Amino acid sequence: MEERNSKANAEDQHHRELLAGTAGGSLQAFGQLYDLLYMSLVRFIYRHTQSPSVVEEVLNDVMLVVWQKADTFRGDSRVLTWVLGIARHCAFNRLQRERGWQRIVDGPIPCECPGLDEARLATLDALEWALGQLSEDHRVAIELAYFHGMSCEEIAEVCACPVNTAKTRLHYGRRRLHTLLSEGNQALAADDFFEKTTP
Template identity: 25%
Template sequence: MEQADLDLIRQARRGKPEALADIVRNYQQFVYRTAYGVLQNATDAEDATQEAFIKAFRSLKQLREERTFPTWLARIAVRVSLDMLASRQRRAQSPSDEVSAAVSGAEDAAAARIDVDRALARLNEEHRTVIVLRAFHGLEYDEIAQVLDIPVGTVRSRLHHARMQLRRFLGGERGDG
């Protein structure tokens, strides 16, 4: 974590509104990608992002160590996203509709991205969440364990099973393609 971010967090804890705005600007994509990875829906991810920042700012003074801010914020984003999944039924929507609206560039890359999004959507929320935190955010196993409040062994197990399922969904097993 950069010193500038640490300074912003300290300023925000003292109630400086400009620091809060800068934190949102610096971490908005991080929180959104985390929420989207869990929810697999852009509108829900935007709502979860907003809710996660509100919850984070309300409890910022409870953050024990500023250096753990990204992990702490990811934990809030995951919890908000999981709460949203539990509280409302997801509306039926073709994953390719949302992805195709956002995809630009080479057709091969777009097709691969659609395949990955569809495969992620097929994972259960526990497996999808650990994959998002590890693959998209680069969190270490112990950080994922902290975010999800589960043992490191459970993180390893979920990642293993999620990767196996993704390989199967993407036709990565030998003889499938």
């Protein structure tokens, strides 16, 4: 846990330096920041839009805002937290424009992962299925905590909600996820997920 926090702090420090360079107009710093955040943003945007065709467009919208607003970053949170908040807002706006208020139904993320054994793929499939069963609020809280290593305060900032609401979403999301993964053949996946990835 301590090692993970140390790594996250080092990454954030590097992100802050690149964001400061971006605020100063450095295209090189902006390009490096883009490269470092790309995969986290693509996954996050896809989970919100469920549409591979709009991921790159939303990503471009996000990075345009980052370029334009880099000098407004106050430093109260990690850079990734700030950027994911922008991504959530851009994805929401995009969905409103394209689909109105239609509810988005989750589906599996297409992924080619060479080198993964069958057991690991089964665990990932079970986890993907279970995440798809959660409400959007609970799913986002789980993803931000477990896949992006964010604290409840950072989750609250990304989701624009009070910290206690973020804690509640994380608690109930984790409980529901554990229940879903513990049913039938998914029991091993539940134990595997919660033992190895506790924030």
